[in-house]
Amino acid sequence: MTKRMIVDVQNHFLPPETIADELQSGMVDVSMNPPVLRWHGVTLAGSEDMVNLELHMRVCEEAGLTHVMLSETMFLTPAREVLGVPAVESARKANDAYARVQSEYPHLAFPLGTVRPHDGRDAADEARRCVEELGFKGMAIDSSYGTNDLAFVHEPETYPFWEYVSGAGIPVFMHPPLLSYGWGLMDRYRLDETVARPNQTALCVALMILTGFLDKFADLRLVLPHMGGSLLMVLPRLQFGHRLGYEQFLGYQKARNERAPVEYMKRNIWVDTMGFDAPGIRHAIDVFGLERVLLGTDYGPLPMSPAEHIRIVTEDLGLSVDSQDMILGLNAKELFGLPAPT
8 A cells, every 4th residue: 555645845844953053143042841932022932842853753753654844944134143153054954854864764854954044156056065065855944034124035145056046946935933023023922923024925925926037037936834824814915916017107116027916826936734724724725736735744843743734634624635645745745855764
């Protein structure tokens, strides 16, 4: 009997090298158990699931995952701005650590490399090393970098990175940063996680569309977490703005996209299922298409078994077994070029 392929495209683990950097930065409150990261008023609660590799991989395997696509991107801005460590240096260390995880769990761990795209040619070279030397199947980035002046990833200094991944057909998983748009208002009630991050995803993708970025990189394969964040609700507004046009606007205010915003959704965008919400996943299927929806659990920071997310796909959506298989693993297999489960 063929083993069911179940791929988690959003799964986070902190290698020891990354933990050491965060401890050195002074951002980690080690008096808490587990330790808590605090930066600019934003709190990121930790869990043992995110730092204990044996525990992490055991939970994933017991949940039924056959492919764990590990990523961790949020540390590059703090390492650069607090420790003064070049982002490409931090990225290389993290990528090497993930390569070691891959060697320990060769049939289960499929890491995504990370870089800061604004490092230009250095970022492109590190992405190439991740794919061609370390054997990673994709890359993972934040949707912006920095603190007070957020640098979004559509800006010209990022083009060498995008030229490489787009030309090579490498999928890029784009996660909101630790400090998302509007973070200064989001330092309580977990608003940074629940409100700022989904809105950050929508803003970043809107900028990619309206600046003409997705026309320049027409072959780009972009994976968004959290069912696309707020993009599902913002998309009709982008469509409406496109219909109204920009004739009375100043030059810099005019959108430069060549297509209607919705057309990019089924050409350049994939989304994962993370959100614990069957109606939201159905909406994502309607907008992006069944073949562009991937299982994602956010396991690690969220110490909840991936089995809960799998159950939503298999029991709550009313999908055929074939459609379930597409979301659970076959879509990711095709997108990332993953091997069959062993």
